[in-house]
Amino acid sequence: MTTGVRRRMGVEERRQQLIGVALELFSRRSPDEVSIDEIASAAGISRPLVYHYFPGKLSLYEAALKRASEDLAGRFAEPHEGPLGARLLRVMRRFFDFVDEHGPGFAALMRGGPAVGSSATNALIDSVRQVAYEQILSHLDITEAPARLELVIRSWISLAESTALIWLDGRRIPRGELEVQLVHDFAALTAVSAAYDEEMTALVKRMVQDEPTDGPFADLAARLIALAG
Secondary structure, eight states: OOOOOOOOOOHHHHHHHHHHHHHHHHTTSOGGGOOHHHHHHHHTSOHHHHHHHSSSHHHHHHHHHHHHHHHHHHTTOOOSOSOHHHHHHHHHHHHHHHHHHTHHHHHHHHHOGGGTTOHHHHHHHHHHHHHHHHHHHHHTTOSSOOHHHHHHHHHHHHHHHHHHHHHHTTOOSOHHHHHHHHHHHHHHHHHHHHTTOHHHHHHHHHHHTTOOTTSHHHHHHHHHHHHHO
């Protein structure tokens, strides 16, 4: 039999609860549309108590974005096993899992939301992009990227972001097709860069030498050959 007595949370536990509640609400609607009253109600506490733990909505918003950014950055972690194309495809699937689960929150993270101009928010976004960049470099077994490779990887990360944001607006293209297309985009960007640089040519040859005939890179080559014919 329950007594109906609610357990009192410690300060950090309550902060983490509020961040989780805010993230859940932000995953359904834009942070601009979520009020402190809603967050307080969902957490089962009063509005003044929310302000006891966070000075205002912006600070709670930034704390929620920090947790979301750490989650998103973790989606780029991938064991260095198997062909590169398959690894990138698994990363894109996890990336779109996050986008699918946290649509409005993802859009707010990428676009700034109510924290436009906030250096803290911009730093969070940059940290996710840097983690993604370093992860891709590690899968290519490269520590210091030459200029053209850095351009390729950072351009591809931006492309993945913009593709996800456009997809959220109506979801008019099947998600699975976009995941494969983004892996193809990475291969295509690298191949185009290789046309201008011998170092990139060597990298492309190394990328494709262990790719299976049923992998995403081979699939792209087959599609291009079919177009040429």
